[in-house]
Amino acid sequence: MRALIVDDERLARAELARLLAAHPDIEIAGESRNGEEALEQIARLDPDLVFLDIQMPGMTGFDLLERLEDVPQVIFTTAYNQYALRAFEVNALDYLLKPIAPARLAQALSRVRPRPRGARLEQVFVRDGDRCWIVRVPDIFLLESEGNYTRLYFANEHPLIRRSLNALEAQLDPALFFRAGRKEILNLKWIEKVNLAVSGGLTVILRGGRTVEMSRRQSARLREVLSL
Amino acid sequence: MKSRYAYWLCQVLGWGSYALIGALFVTQHAPAARVAIGYGLYFLYSIALTHWLRGYVRRHGWLEKPDRLHHLPAYLAAWAVGFVQAGLVIAVDSLLSRGHSELWQPDVVGGAVFGISMVPLGWMAVYDAVTSGRRAKERELALRDAELRALELQINPHFLFNSLNSIRGLVIENPPLAQDLITRLANILRYNLHRDAGHTVPLDSELEAAADYLALESARYEERLRVHFAVAPETRAMAIPPMLVQTLVENAIKHGIAPLAEGGELHVGSAVEDGSLVLRVQNSGSLAPADAARAPLGLNNIRERLRILYGSRATLDLANREGRVTATVRIPQKI
Secondary structure, three states: OEEEEEOOOHHHHHHHHHHHOOOOOOEEEEEEOOHHHHHHHHHHHOOOEEEEEOOOOOOOHHHHHHOOOOOOEEEEEEOOOHHHHHOOOOOOOEEEEOOOOHHHHHHHHOOOOOOOOOOOOOEEEEEEOOEEEEEEHHHOOEEEEEOOEEEEEEOOEOOEEOOOHHHHHOOOOOOOEEEOOOOEEEEHHHEEEEEEOOOOOEEEEEOOOOEEEOOHHHHHHHHHHHHO | OHHHHHHHHHHHHHHHHHHHHHHHHHOOOOOHHHHHHHHHHHHHHHHHHHHHHHHHHHHHOOOOOOOHHHHHHHHHHHHHHHHHHHHHHHHHHHHHOOOOOHHHOHHHHHHHHHHHHHHHHHHHHHHHHHHHHHHHHHHHHHHHHHHHHHHOOOOOHHHHHHHHHHHHHHHHHOHHHHHHHHHHHHHHHHHHHOOOOOOOEEHHHHHHHHHHHHHHHHHHHHHHEEEEEEEOHHHOOOEEOOOHHHHHHHHHHHHHHOOOOOOEEEEEEEEEEOOEEEEEEEEEOOOOHHHHHOOOHHHHHHHHHHHHHHHHHOEEEEEEEOOEEEEEEEEEOOO
């Protein structure tokens, strides 16, 4: 698997590279000194995994993630303590506290999987004030258009992402996500119940209780998709 | 010792003048010897009784709470002492007048006892006012001390762990530098953990600690951090609050140099200007508009400490000019 190391400190990068030498299955595809370099290298090298420092000049690790369309697997490396990090509520693959313990690195690497290469969106990064999330796309049960932004519903959260619903739809797996109307896309895996509305359209109830009303035209399409 | 002396002086002067005025009032109604002995004894046992009362009240801590309502038992005890005094006054006067004391008349005795018994209440009120004032001052001093302690910044954990991470890397890459940095880190930890109880230190030891700190940060930032010292020799022995230089330097790196991809210059200088010690920490970069309005935590902390220690005589200014941010601290030196 190919990894990119992003850290503004040369010694920190060198130290992590030395630690990774014990893991022959991880190939260091490159090293970036800041967010700008990382953006370019992620686009060019397409790594499976990014080791990402949070505090960097110019662009923080979070700023960087926000600018990525599709987010690779991320392991944060930081001198923050885990409590400070938890405050960000980022469900990264893992985080490593500096100085990094070799056993902790091995544990973190055991969760890394080769990244499927395709046009589909795997993960997105969303920030809402002080909180941010790396969201696995299959965990999103509803996407709702709000102008040029889209509200993502997952777990108990529903932050806004700075992308339009149409832009997102182009990258979603059509076998999983269904356009329910002008403003909504729902995740078929998360449908709990489908009711027939008085209007003749369908009302979908998602796991967690959210209901989505559908037009007659879209209802007919949903019937097709679900009966398949 | 000083307050003990003041206490006895107040006792003697207070009871002395009270007895003297009382004696002068009655001197035309009774023989001089009877007045002199009666009031003389009154003066002596009043001091003895109220001194005992003071010890009793102190043992019970009746005046120690800030809430005045809790002082009530002390006043009741004082009143009780007042009745003892009244008894003594009447007994002594009866003896001196061979049973013809005017105080022992049925229509007088009630008022006399009541009047005499009130005097120690006045004594207690004065004593309470004096000790409460002193306690309030002590509380204020303790609070000030605690505030200063809280503000004397402890080592930043982020810095500590980043340093350890740099050292871990250097152990393989550059063992002599790794050794040097471990020593410097030990110095910093010792300076933080084992500082004297005082609220000021000589500038020299601050500069040493800052040099250790900067050596560690230089290992981390490498060529991105370029440090220059310009210290006026006559300032080295001058007193400043501990961790002040390090807080300024830390701040300059965190908000000034760390955000610059290409790094920057850091100047640390000291001078004497108009009888004040002037410290300047200057870094490349510029204040974000938001930073100008809302000074970083470290700088607010310094301002607060300067205010507690020097009032309005010491200042911290932050100036932003030509791509450089300068923090200037002025501390008055006692002449």
